[in-house]
Amino acid sequence: MAARPLPAPALLEAELVVLVRERLLETPPGFHAESNLYLAGLDSMSIMQLIILVEEEYGVSLPDGALTKDNISTVRQLAQVIRAHAASA
Amino acid sequence: MLVAGGGSAGLAAAIAAARLGARTLLVERHGALGGMVSAALVHSICGLYRLPAKCESTPPALAHAGFAAEFSIRLLAAGGASGPVRMGRVDVLLQRPTAFAQLADQIVRETPRLNVRLHTELLAAEGESVTLLCRGQRESVRAAAFVDATGDAALAVLRGAPCEQADRARLQRPAFIFALAGVPAAALDDTARLQLAQLLARAVQAGALPADALGAHLRACAQEGEAFVTLDLDGGGAAYDPLDPHCLTQLETAGRALAGQLTDFLRRQVEGFAHSYVAAWPARVGVRESRRVMGRYRVEAADLERGAAFADAVAVSAWPMELRETARGPRWRFPTNGQPCDIPLRALQARDDAALFMAGRCLSCSHEAQAALRVIGTCLATGEAAGLAAGLQALGKPCDANAVNTARAQLSSRG
Numbered sequence: 001m002a003a004r005p006l007p008a009p010a011l012l013e014a015e016l017v018v019l020v021r022e023r024l025l026e027t028p029p030g031f032h033a034e035s036n037l038y039l040a041g042l043d044s045m046s047i048m049q050l051i052i053l054v055e056e057e058y059g060v061s062l063p064d065g066a067l068t069k070d071n072i073s074t075v076r077q078l079a080q081v082i083r084a085h086a087a088s089a
Numbered sequence: 090m091l092v093a094g095g096g097s098a099g100l101a102a103a104i105a106a107a108r109l110g111a112r113t114l115l116v117e118r119h120g121a122l123g124g125m126v127s128a129a130l131v132h133s134i135c136g137l138y139r140l141p142a143k144c145e146s147t148p149p150a151l152a153h154a155g156f157a158a159e160f161s162i163r164l165l166a167a168g169g170a171s172g173p174v175r176m177g178r179v180d181v182l183l184q185r186p187t188a189f190a191q192l193a194d195q196i197v198r199e200t201p202r203l204n205v206r207l208h209t210e211l212l213a214a215e216g217e218s219v220t221l222l223c224r225g226q227r228e229s230v231r232a233a234a235f236v237d238a239t240g241d242a243a244l245a246v247l248r249g250a251p252c253e254q255a256d257r258a259r260l261q262r263p264a265f266i267f268a269l270a271g272v273p274a275a276a277l278d279d280t281a282r283l284q285l286a287q288l289l290a291r292a293v294q295a296g297a298l299p300a301d302a303l304g305a306h307l308r309a310c311a312q313e314g315e316a317f318v319t320l321d322l323d324g325g326g327a328a329y330d331p332l333d334p335h336c337l338t339q340l341e342t343a344g345r346a347l348a349g350q351l352t353d354f355l356r357r358q359v360e361g362f363a364h365s366y367v368a369a370w371p372a373r374v375g376v377r378e379s380r381r382v383m384g385r386y387r388v389e390a391a392d393l394e395r396g397a398a399f400a401d402a403v404a405v406s407a408w409p410m411e412l413r414e415t416a417r418g419p420r421w422r423f424p425t426n427g428q429p430c431d432i433p434l435r436a437l438q439a440r441d442d443a444a445l446f447m448a449g450r451c452l453s454c455s456h457e458a459q460a461a462l463r464v465i466g467t468c469l470a471t472g473e474a475a476g477l478a479a480g481l482q483a484l485g486k487p488c489d490a491n492a493v494n495t496a497r498a499q500l501s502s503r504g
Contacts, residue, residue, distance in 0.1 A: 026412065026420030039178050044286040045321070045418035048303050051290035064287045069279055 033075040090483040091232035096124015098449025098468040099238030102476030107203035111480035122193035129375030130266040136408035136466030138180040149173045149180040152407035155497045157469035171311045214247035234479035242380035242451040250439045252380040255456035258327035261377035261413045265320045265344025270368035272316045276361030277309040304416035321416040331379040340374045384453025386435035396428030401490035403474035405429040410460040434490045437475045448475035
């Protein structure tokens with residue numbers, strides 16, 4: 001799947017909420033950009049999947065060490081990490 | 090009475106029935122009791138504790154009275170388990186499969202009226218008669234009541250009891266678990282495992298590891314210096330058939346091949362793993378779902394979601410639905426009110442076969458509900474309940490939920 005340019009911040013968050021809900025985790029009702037991803041089931045296996053999905057969707061390669069336990073606990077934080085690495089690429 | 094399958098459900102069933110006073114035979118095809126623990130190296134007991142009300146600091150509370158509580162407390166006391174540990178929104182007990190099997194042997198030795206046949210397969214079953222097979226030698230036994238705790242509903246099929254199974258494409262994926270030794274604890278803490286997840290994803294993207302490596306999950310074990318690696322396998326997608334010997338053969342060899350590739354990668358590329366080595370292969374791939382017996386009641390996803398109560402409750406399920414329909418990580422579905430769901434006696438009774446009870450992962454439930462009910466803590470609880478029910482029936486006593494619950498309370502207070 002061809003990667004596309006990174007959308008505006010609010011749209012990126014909205015897209016990531018949908019991506020997490022539909023392709024990564026069984027999110028609880030009312031899941032939003034500030035919900036805790038670990039409580040929705042994020043674990044090491046789904047983090048690997050997340051790295052692959054982000055690269056597929058946005059062409060953003062998250063280098064080793066880019067993700068820490070505390071910088072991906074919500075979709076909002078994840079969006080910030082993705083934007084930071086898209087900008088530095 | 091006869092219990093088929095010596096996994097956690099069958100063990101609990103046989104112990105309960107024998108303690109109740111029924112002469113009991115427990116039949117197991119492997120060389121150790123413990124089922125998926127001993128044979129597939131499942132190293133954590135899920136479903137033992139109630140879901141925490143809040144995620145921060147609530148101490149875990151056992152969900153079950155009776156044998157599940159007894160077994161987990163004795164396993165902890167014997168040094169065979171550690172925890173419970175919180176993982177996301179659930180609490181699990183980490184345990185060593187070798188210690189699980191040893192404790193099972195010990196409890197069997199303590200239990201009068203219980204005989205165990207290891208290395209024994211079921212060959213045929215009709216009415217009160219079952220034909221067993223060990224290395225080409227047949228043995229016929231008779232029983233007044235039966236518990237199918239084979240996981241695959243093998244006894245139910247031989248007796249002609251109707252079973253059901255989800256579409257192959259939706260079946261919970263199998264897991265190939267192996268033990269890795271020579272791994273320092275620091276290589277397995279949360280930070281290191283997150284780092285490792287990123288390394289593995291990168292390696293798959295770069296073609297250094299096959300895509301199947303995305304189903305890998307490492308966890309420290311109750312034994313320092315050892316880790317368990319769980320590889321969720323795709324199993325061929327819609328071609329996956331956990332009851333087909335060709336498919337099972339393919340899973341075993343593919344599991345070992347992938348494990349070898351992954352171990353090589355870890356040794357060469359990942360800090361802390363340079364001296365790691367495969368300490369144990371599983372005796373068999375871990376099957377999460379196959380046949381389910383049609384019972385007098387079918388536990389549904391909606392029951393688990395609302396924490397349903399039943400007048401004929403004999404056990405509870407306190408684990409969320411953990412759907413593993415792909416090999417890329419679980420999808421969790423929690424009860425809306427956080428409450429355990431009752432398991433009615435009718436879900437442990439075959440629909441049209443009054444002598445047949447079932448426990449463990451082949452009890453009467455839907456595909457989604459089985460994703461919650463299949464875990465070991467719940468298997469211990471349904472096993473005990475089915476064993477008590479079948480034992481009461483074999484002894485010619487009333488066999489209803491009230492009698493089962495009374496018997497459990499009496500045995501617990503005696504123990």
